[in-house]
Amino acid sequence: MKSHIKTWIFYALMLILFSLFTYLLFEKATSFNVPKHHTAELVSNAQASDNFQLFKLSLLNNVAEPASMLLLQIISILIVSRIFGFLFAKMGQPTVIGEILAGIVLGPSLLGYFYPDAFHFLFAPKSLGNLYILSQIGLILFMFTIGMELNLSTLRQKIGETYVISHASILIPYFLGMLLAYFVYNEFAAKQTDFLSFALFIGISMSITAFPVLARIVQEKGLSKTHLGTMAIASAANDDVTAWCILAAVIAIAKTGSFVSSLYTIGFSILYVVIMLMVVRPFLKRVGEIYSNSEVLNKSIVAFLLLILILSAFATQVIGIHALFGAFLAGVVMPQLPHFRKLIIDKIEDVSVTLLLPLFFVFTGLRTEIGLLNTPYLWTICGIFILVAVTGKFVGGAFTARILGESWKDSLSIGVLMNTRGLMELIVLNIGYEMGILPPPIFVMLVIMALVTTFMTTPALSLINMIFPEKDVEKEYIIQQTQGIFKAMVALGNPENGKALLNVAKTVLDGTKNSLAVTALHITPGTDTNPIYGEQFSVDSFRGVNEAATELNIPLETEYKVTDNIELEIVKSANYNNFDFLLVGAGLSLSGIPFFKESSMFRNIKWLNAIINKISKQQTFFYPGTLIKDKTRYFIENTNCSVGVFVNRGFEGITSTLVLIHDESDEFLLRYARRLIKNDSGVNINIFDTNKLASTSEVIRHGIHELRQQFPDEVKVHKASRISSSILSKHSFMLISYQTWNLLSNSDKKEFEYIPSTLIINKKVSRFHTGVRNKTVSNISIDPVGESL
Numbered sequence: 001m002k003s004h005i006k007t008w009i010f011y012a013l014m015l016i017l018f019s020l021f022t023y024l025l026f027e028k029a030t031s032f033n034v035p036k037h038h039t040a041e042l043v044s045n046a047q048a049s050d051n052f053q054l055f056k057l058s059l060l061n062n063v064a065e066p067a068s069m070l071l072l073q074i075i076s077i078l079i080v081s082r083i084f085g086f087l088f089a090k091m092g093q094p095t096v097i098g099e100i101l102a103g104i105v106l107g108p109s110l111l112g113y114f115y116p117d118a119f120h121f122l123f124a125p126k127s128l129g130n131l132y133i134l135s136q137i138g139l140i141l142f143m144f145t146i147g148m149e150l151n152l153s154t155l156r157q158k159i160g161e162t163y164v165i166s167h168a169s170i171l172i173p174y175f176l177g178m179l180l181a182y183f184v185y186n187e188f189a190a191k192q193t194d195f196l197s198f199a200l201f202i203g204i205s206m207s208i209t210a211f212p213v214l215a216r217i218v219q220e221k222g223l224s225k226t227h228l229g230t231m232a233i234a235s236a237a238n239d240d241v242t243a244w245c246i247l248a249a250v251i252a253i254a255k256t257g258s259f260v261s262s263l264y265t266i267g268f269s270i271l272y273v274v275i276m277l278m279v280v281r282p283f284l285k286r287v288g289e290i291y292s293n294s295e296v297l298n299k300s301i302v303a304f305l306l307l308i309l310i311l312s313a314f315a316t317q318v319i320g321i322h323a324l325f326g327a328f329l330a331g332v333v334m335p336q337l338p339h340f341r342k343l344i345i346d347k348i349e350d351v352s353v354t355l356l357l358p359l360f361f362v363f364t365g366l367r368t369e370i371g372l373l374n375t376p377y378l379w380t381i382c383g384i385f386i387l388v389a390v391t392g393k394f395v396g397g398a399f400t401a402r403i404l405g406e407s408w409k410d411s412l413s414i415g416v417l418m419n420t421r422g423l424m425e426l427i428v429l430n431i432g433y434e435m436g437i438l439p440p441p442i443f444v445m446l447v448i449m450a451l452v453t454t455f456m457t458t459p460a461l462s463l464i465n466m467i468f469p470e471k472d473v474e475k476e477y478i479i480q481q482t483q484g485i486f487k488a489m490v491a492l493g494n495p496e497n498g499k500a501l502l503n504v505a506k507t508v509l510d511g512t513k514n515s516l517a518v519t520a521l522h523i524t525p526g527t528d529t530n531p532i533y534g535e536q537f538s539v540d541s542f543r544g545v546n547e548a549a550t551e552l553n554i555p556l557e558t559e560y561k562v563t564d565n566i567e568l569e570i571v572k573s574a575n576y577n578n579f580d581f582l583l584v585g586a587g588l589s590l591s592g593i594p595f596f597k598e599s600s601m602f603r604n605i606k607w608l609n610a611i612i613n614k615i616s617k618q619q620t621f622f623y624p625g626t627l628i629k630d631k632t633r634y635f636i637e638n639t640n641c642s643v644g645v646f647v648n649r650g651f652e653g654i655t656s657t658l659v660l661i662h663d664e665s666d667e668f669l670l671r672y673a674r675r676l677i678k679n680d681s682g683v684n685i686n687i688f689d690t691n692k693l694a695s696t697s698e699v700i701r702h703g704i705h706e707l708r709q710q711f712p713d714e715v716k717v718h719k720a721s722r723i724s725s726s727i728l729s730k731h732s733f734m735l736i737s738y739q740t741w742n743l744l745s746n747s748d749k750k751e752f753e754y755i756p757s758t759l760i761i762n763k764k765v766s767r768f769h770t771g772v773r774n775k776t777v778s779n780i781s782i783d784p785v786g787e788s789l
Helices: 002-029 037-046 051-064 066-090 095-106 116-122 125-149 152-157 161-188 195-207 211-220 227-256 259-290 299-319 323-332 338-367 376-403 408-418 422-434 440-455 457-467 472-481 495-509 531-552 566-576 606-618 631-638 664-679 698-710 725-729 738-747
Strands: 485-492 515-525 556-563 581-585 642-647 656-661 684-689 715-719 733-737 757-762
Touching (some): 051 066, 066 116, 066 125, 066 338, 095 338, 095 440, 125 211, 125 299, 125 323, 161 195, 161 227, 161 408, 161 440, 195 227, 195 376, 195 422, 211 227, 211 408, 211 422, 211 457, 227 259, 227 323, 227 408, 227 422, 259 323, 299 323, 338 422, 338 440, 376 408, 376 440, 408 457, 422 440, 485 495, 485 566, 495 581, 495 664, 495 757, 515 566, 531 556, 556 566, 566 581, 566 631, 581 631, 631 642, 656 664, 664 684, 664 698, 664 733, 664 738, 664 757, 684 698, 698 715, 733 738, 738 757
Parallel strands (some): 485 581, 515 556, 581 642, 656 684, 656 733, 733 757
Antiparallel strands (some): 642 757
């Protein structure tokens, strides 16, 4: 206590002395002669002598400073790009389309057209230099991560078929692009550049496939491990590598003016590639083996790898084939260790993709003046560009795949996927624009082409799936193979909750007539998740669940997906695979985990600790009336099977169980109670009859009588008009129907805050697998726990 008093006395004396000496210092300084021109200028400019006008003018001057202007531009770009990206993700489209459109919206086509003053203030020409530099840094980092996504060993394994498909989807559109350039050159580019450079750039713009966007679409569609997904990704990767090599040669030719003089640049480029692959790559492989985990991957190593990236980009810029090619190759030569690459991408991708890359989209939008296409003739030319681009890529990919023996469905799907251009196309177009090869009208047409070809990918794949539906024979075979098996799907929102969900599935659903088989589904939200993470996320997500399945002796299959619409994907999986039961968790916010956790910084503040402890004990942040809404209600209303919503309230196991009977339709809960006792001899069942149904309902009375006859010591029946908090707190588990939950949670909100871990079940009558789903078998219905009703 004395030490605290001494501390505060010393602090007070220090403040007093500081204030005193400061006052004396400024008093002494009043004798100095200070020029008044700056203050006078401010007053003159403000045309007022009051302090507010001075402050207002100072504020405007601060906003107009280059640093403030750049920050304001970044803020506006990030807000608009995230909004558009979110909207297009909800439409089932790649977020990159929304981000590109955000750039056009902020450019002269919309913002500049409708609000020219705001546009010229926000994107004044003199302020764009800093924005351009940042966007180029973002592109360099992005191309580095794209190079790291490529797996050269996978490409070597599939070098045959995918090599032919990828090169056909380059050569055919390349030739069509150069042919189109022949017809439009005189009208659009004759005064700007020579035909060779113009034709080569039109050809390369038709040949690009956006490997990152394609990989994310394949991942989002759940095709990553299918033959089609593997073929498409490998073909796109081959396409990207080849196209960037061709682009390097095209840039060399365009800069030197002739093919012969470009041979020097191409020769140095080949020497550079050889050094990177034969010298730098083996060295980095050794580095990767040493620094392959986050504990030893320190800042010095990250700085060294970034230095390799920058040196590579600088070398290719000096050679004359653009810094982006060097960044791409630096990513390619990084060690082929998935965990190492994931660690590096973790440190780079968030900043490059989330912060810096949208700046590039907006910079492209500033160059894209849709108003330049101001006649039907120009829009017709734009349509021809789109038609040629789609035809070249689709024919090159689809028909080559068909000739090589792929099915029509897979061939057409490959053609559609290879037609995806996205961000990679914009990079090529901007290079051509900056070099003065692509005139503004052609640049606008090609940007529109990139948007259209990327946008059409997802709808076109859906159309192909409609034309070539999955064969019912395969599905019926699966149904026959699983006949007599009770199939449950456990949807893991949070992998940490998986063990509890699996325990509930084993105890509540495992029956005597049907053996239980569980499929665990985990979905990572957001198609912008890097494809290189997929396998690692899958392994990490299911590690605990696989261990629990082994302990509980449950046959378990795992399924991992990436999507922007989690609820829809869960319902589609449950319905398509004919599951008998869908088990989902209510989420952490409803799981009884305290909103606050005790922290060392609050440990000595008694009154605050008391409030936190009170909140933790009473769990006042649990709102039962809001549980069965939105996501969980969507599951219940759209799945063809019964749905269980598990509310984890510190679940440790099922012992004393409360079964709430409020309506005659709740009778099915008695059979779940029977399963609980059969599967775990330590379970006691307390049936609470809130409406005296044991006396008035023949169905309830018969069900309770049978249960008590079979398990007289484990089952007890209570009559209670309402369920108090003291009753709820005495149980470790509760079974309740969806209808009863909706009714009671709205009327007894306060009491229901004290519920134990609870399984809320919505019963739907399911059928045994007989080869044809949803048909009655001998007029005998089968309930979700596999017993005759």
